[in-house]
Amino acid sequence: MVNSSPTISIIIPVYNGEKFLPSCLDALVASDYSSYELIVVDDGSTDNSATIALGKGARVITSKRPRSGPATARNLAAEQATGEILLFVDADVVVERNSLSQVAERFREQPEISALFGSYDDEPGEQNFLSQYRNLLHHFVHQYSNVEASTFWAGLGAIRRDVFLSVGGFDNEKFEVPSIEDIELGVRLRSQGYRILLAKDIQAKHLKRWTASSILRTDILCRAIPWSKLILTSQGLINDLNLRTSDRLSAVLIGLSAALLPFTIWEPILLFVVAAFLLGVAYLNRTMLIFFARKKGLTFAVLAFPWQCLYFFYSGVVFVLSWFYYVLPQSIGVGKRKTAREAGRTS
Numbered sequence: 001m002v003n004s005s006p007t008i009s010i011i012i013p014v015y016n017g018e019k020f021l022p023s024c025l026d027a028l029v030a031s032d033y034s035s036y037e038l039i040v041v042d043d044g045s046t047d048n049s050a051t052i053a054l055g056k057g058a059r060v061i062t063s064k065r066p067r068s069g070p071a072t073a074r075n076l077a078a079e080q081a082t083g084e085i086l087l088f089v090d091a092d093v094v095v096e097r098n099s100l101s102q103v104a105e106r107f108r109e110q111p112e113i114s115a116l117f118g119s120y121d122d123e124p125g126e127q128n129f130l131s132q133y134r135n136l137l138h139h140f141v142h143q144y145s146n147v148e149a150s151t152f153w154a155g156l157g158a159i160r161r162d163v164f165l166s167v168g169g170f171d172n173e174k175f176e177v178p179s180i181e182d183i184e185l186g187v188r189l190r191s192q193g194y195r196i197l198l199a200k201d202i203q204a205k206h207l208k209r210w211t212a213s214s215i216l217r218t219d220i221l222c223r224a225i226p227w228s229k230l231i232l233t234s235q236g237l238i239n240d241l242n243l244r245t246s247d248r249l250s251a252v253l254i255g256l257s258a259a260l261l262p263f264t265i266w267e268p269i270l271l272f273v274v275a276a277f278l279l280g281v282a283y284l285n286r287t288m289l290i291f292f293a294r295k296k297g298l299t300f301a302v303l304a305f306p307w308q309c310l311y312f313f314y315s316g317v318v319f320v321l322s323w324f325y326y327v328l329p330q331s332i333g334v335g336k337r338k339t340a341r342e343a344g345r346t347s
């Protein structure tokens with residue numbers, strides 16, 4: 001139980017974030033909630049991030065080892081924080097004026113929850129197509145997911161400090177680089193009976209600029225591979241977020257389409273089968289496509305569809321390969337099943 005005006009310890013890990021950090025900090029300082037402390041963890045920046053943070057009135061902590069990763073940085077700040085609530089905010093995220101008040105109110109009104117997280121808003125900072133697509137997709141997924149969350153998100157996520165410390169914080173041994181350290185924390189929280197709330201009304205603007213290479217690198221190396229491993233070794237499949245049944249069926253249809261496509265050279269009639277599969281994917285994702293069309297126009301939705309198909313393709317391929325690597329050997333009696341935490345540390 002928190003008091004009527006709990007102190008919120010805002011924790012921002014940063015590495016060379018001078019481009020976005022001023023906007024992030026200005027928004028927090030302008031908050032309508034006054035009971036907070038602002039902690040910036042400088043993870044070995046070579047730019048002016050630390051100086052900027054100090055100039056905005058933040059308490060700056062320096063990582064013991066440069067580039068130790070956001071998991072280590074957040075854990076370090078949490079140990080020194082004084083607030084009852086830890087609020088993690090990424091350095092390229094700009095909160096709304098009432099975001100802190102919303103966080104405090106939610107914990108005060110719902111003492112049974114241990115953590116919560118919000119989402120990006122529907123007005124991304126960067127205007128190029130891929131940044132708009134990526135950030136709007138994140139907004140859509142969170143807005144159409146279960147309020148009773150099965151995971152956690154540290155881009156704009158809060159947790160009771162005593163709960164955070166009791167579960168050991170982020171796994172900084174398994175996740176030394178930005179990855180799914182927040183998702184894994186959420187899995188541990190849920191496995192120990194703690195409740196996590198997806199607060200859809202608590203939103204913030206994402207300033208990151210996405211490119212084709214950054215999307216592929218992040219999705220495959222930092223998301224698909226470790227998350228597939230987590231699902232197969234600990235979490236299990238859930239019908240929520242971007243793991244819903246419709247997403248899984250979409251991945252299957254895209255996989256079948258890719259498998260059939262080479263044979264259309266000899267059997268052109270198979271093109272109709274591929275087209276039917278793609279129409280099925282469009283139907284399964286119609287709510288998302290309608291959202292894109294209403295927000296950015298029909299052309300935007302049409303252009304977003306191939307990117308979504310590509311996402312289903314590489315996510316499905318990674319999951320299948322992970323199954324062969326982690327599950328098949330155990331199913332035939334080779335190796336010993338490990339917990340998610342143990343499995344991650346041997347990789």
